[in-house]
Amino acid sequence: MSNALVTVPATAKRGEIVEIKTLVSHNMETGYRRTERGAPIQRDIVRTFSCTYNGVEVFSAELHPAISANPYIAFSTRATETGQLVFTWKGDNGFVATSTATLTVS
Amino acid sequence: MKSAKNKRMKTPQAASPTRRHFLAAAASVAAAAALPPPVFAQATRDLRGTEKDMLAAIAKASGGRPVTTGRVKLDVPPLVDNGNTVALSVTVDSPMTAADHVKAIHVFSERNPEPVVMSFHLGPRAGRAQVATRVRLADTQTLVAVAQMSDGSFWSGSAPTVVTIASCLEDI
């Protein structure tokens, strides 16, 4: 089951700013909801997101319950050299999701 | 004299209702949706935050340093389709060079149960100080974005939005 979707252009010119769109499949249970019987439903959210580019972190974020289910994060990075972009999401209850993309820079 | 009961007699079922009947029925649906949650033995909790909570959170993020309005553009629809998923983007006016760039962008809410919505960490490699996400909004409110610059200064921008279907406040 795929739980992370990353959209990165396959190629870019050196120095060009590249747009990246990411989606992760996660309910983002806020911790404010209650069951029909009134029992609280425990918080269970994605807490952090990071993007590394050939091992160097170029972007990160901290998420809170106010982020919608199936978190969408869009950002940009400069195409510096050909390499691997690694995206990692971590959350409550040991949640981890990763995705990688290769960017060819000419 | 005709009794009031006679006047309230319904028209035959086979006929379609009058516009007035429809509006009354529709209003009752809308009214039911607008009613606060039922009060049981415990008082109903109002989870919504206040402007004070938000200002305290902003002060914490800026370490008490002054926050100047400007350079930060927060985009959010003026009227949202559904408070569960609201597109939000922040753009900061910055050259994003090693000497002069945005280090972090924090988004705050004044009416959500919690004032901090999200924090983004950038740097010169971002190329552009622009981020987008989708957030939950618990009420009509003003959102604030604060940018932390590499020179230690803090800047902010805000945008109001109207929310008719709220997130976080419903129990189920």
Add this chain to the structure above:
Amino acid sequence: MRAALLAALLLAYAPAWPQPTADQPPAGRRSGYEAMSRETRAMQDDDAANPATFSVLDGAAAWGRKTGSADRACSACHGEAQASMKGVAARYPAFDAARGRLFNLEQRINACRVENQGARALSYESRELLALTTFVARQSRGMPINIVPNERSQPHLDAGRALYERKLGQVDLSCAQCHDQNAGRHLAGNPIPQAHPTGYPLYRLEWQSVGSLQRRLRNCMSGLRAEAYEFGSPELVGLEYFLMWRARGMQVETPAVRP
């Protein structure tokens, strides 16, 4: 004689109530897409931003996965879905002449699983069934809805139309009263759509998940304080059939996004 005279008098004075018409001219049909904000439309338009894409991807994986006692994948018989499933969702629900009943897409997928793969039927609204349905329906995206009733399916269309026009629940409203007579107006701040099911299964912001047309219909019935028909019931499938027929000619948008 007196009774006939009385009846004639009553008929003469009966107001001309507007007919709850359920058949808008093609030019007048509007997808719920048009009532959404620019941002929500952008979510639907961009597969990279649409959470329903996960369902499509899961469905694609399930399509190629061997399953059941026959140890056979969908692809074993149907090959590439992009080719074999093109146009299928656009003509569902469909009347199965051999079995003498209507099938919606979910029921057809389950029937295939049970009969041809020796697999168990998937539960309605299960992640797996939604994934397969979304994936199959996605192959009709952009194509016009094509429901053509015949002599045997017409009674089901008529039953679906009757349900659409029937007042339901404690709120005592029919689908037609909102979606035909008051479409375009607002209820509690939200625009009332014409209710054409062009994009199902879809990601609904209210659900924060992907769901089927029947889930939406049941929500609406509960909203009217009526007891909703069960998933897969002939009443709901008949209503689906009528709604898709009513939307004929409109483009399939699956997987759509709606508030």
